[in-house]
Amino acid sequence: MIDTRMDAFSPLRWRDDHLQLLDQTVLPHTETWLECRTPELVADAIRRLSVRGAPAIGVSAAFGLVVGMTGADDEDCAARFDDTWQLLAGTRPTAVNLRWALELGREVYERHRAEGAAAVRTALLAWAQELHAADIESNRRLGDYGAELFEAGNRVLTHCNAGALATGGYGTAIGVIQSSWAAGRLAMVWVDETRPLLQGARLTTWELERAAIPYRLVTDNSVGSLMSRGLVDRVVVGADRIAANGDTANKIGTYTIAVLADRHDVPFYVAAPLSTIDRQSATGAAIPIEERAGEEVTHVFGVDVAPEGAPAANFAFDVTPAELITAIITDVGVLKPPLAQSITQAFDTPSTSIPV
């Protein structure tokens, strides 16, 4: 089942008895791996965005459950698991893959709890590793499906970072970009910087440099101008949570790009595995939107760019309504409008892509 090409870079790795996470807050200039030997350290890394991106958060949480069981004995097995679970569940509200992975982890726990703490931990580790591998494999499939929507010479715009760094590996939106590039269907990538935390400028550029895919960095303000000049042929972005009707929560600014793409008849694709679809959220209105500290706006890399104490609003995500989405590229194929219907079909079709 696992793709033999699995040479993909991953922002997380299991080493002996602990999880290591690439600290994405200090990229692109410094490559530091955080050694997470406690669930608190995993939770903190998720909260601080050392690891970010819905699929990567999900896989990290899976390993976080394993870390939480390290050293547990049979008596405190249940308490340890529950405490770890709650700690991780409370880190970030919007990305549904977090909750999705934790629910799967709970199923693994329930199946093995009678065997004792050590058996639970062993089962969780095997499951987390399979989840990690399956995520990469999902993204490769997703990328290849997406490449079929591209044509030679296409210039694609992407927002934030939905690359290897945001997933177990290979990436969702950048997975599509990688597959399109390999298929000779891509000329270059427009990378918008993605304020406030500059994941485009810091992370997507870093990944494209590694993949030797041509790109140009622009401010978020430039997207309308690029489209009105006819310089953008495709948009592809990731997702933090997709509602049952196709409404998509993603990094703040995504909605703006979708509105612009609609005006300029540029296809607007969302790339995400089925695990990002939350059928419990009927529409985008049901998706909780995280509001983060104003300091992320008033400061850039620690430098104060506004008057001291300037009040700022910092919604981390916005919701793009289904009507603005040309298609959702998933690991089981391309979902086209009407999205509510094609999402239902995708879940009703047996799939091997979600290990339990």
Place this chain on the structure above:
Amino acid sequence: MIDTRMDAFSPLRWRDDHLQLLDQTVLPHTETWLECRTPELVADAIRRLSVRGAPAIGVSAAFGLVVGMTGADDEDCAARFDDTWQLLAGTRPTAVNLRWALELGREVYERHRAEGAAAVRTALLAWAQELHAADIESNRRLGDYGAELFEAGNRVLTHCNAGALATGGYGTAIGVIQSSWAAGRLAMVWVDETRPLLQGARLTTWELERAAIPYRLVTDNSVGSLMSRGLVDRVVVGADRIAANGDTANKIGTYTIAVLADRHDVPFYVAAPLSTIDRQSATGAAIPIEERAGEEVTHVFGVDVAPEGAPAANFAFDVTPAELITAIITDVGVLKPPLAQSITQAFDTPSTSIPV
């Protein structure tokens, strides 16, 4: 003719024999006045954006002509004037007020050249001071016209900085905001930060703090989200050049906001004096758009935010088509669609606002 309320802060001032410009590149943390005793220093300040904003560039260039004539004798009067004129004209391509002021300055020169260099300089100084005072007065009138378009409780979004700092004083877009606030028709201001150079975060916040007008700072990416949440009632922006048909060049990102405002039925106002209208540009396609160094994108306050050598595109302005503009608020009144027609009418009506 001059408003007796003229207590407005101005980013430029004439002191004895030279021009002083507030260095806006180091705001909001440092207030430094640059002493410009040569036309090269004035040109450099315009190019480096120490002074920016179409009306402020125009008034600075007027004083730049005076500085250029300092110490000239009758023999080199013509050469000095021409050299200064060309130097200033070559600084920035998009803001039409630069060329407009320089053309007016040439008329002053032509009227007085027979009287010798000293008389030319004296006449230019008197004219520049009148131009400066008239710009402030224009903005006060413009602001009061704009306030009539506002209703109590309005939350207005503005982009970049079209305030006192961008003009001779009082501001255009922020002039409207000041007048609306004074008239009790404004609840608060949404300030988008305006990458790459953060004029919103650095300058508009600074001005609103001084005026004690409530505001919240957001990233440029947030505008779509704010509108979809129903949190924006009005948009008002400045302009660097308005074509004869109403197409408006303004800071990059303006077009994106106009598209969003159109989708959400939020009135989108451009605030600018008639001197920003260039009837020689038939449409926005005729307006030259300045492309600035990529380093403005890859660096924030000198901090490198992208991989070393990352290629970046940096268009400084974009063009908002007339069809997306609800009205242009000018110093002679509010111009409504069809804009081509109302612009023609405005110029055909005698006005005392443009001193020659």
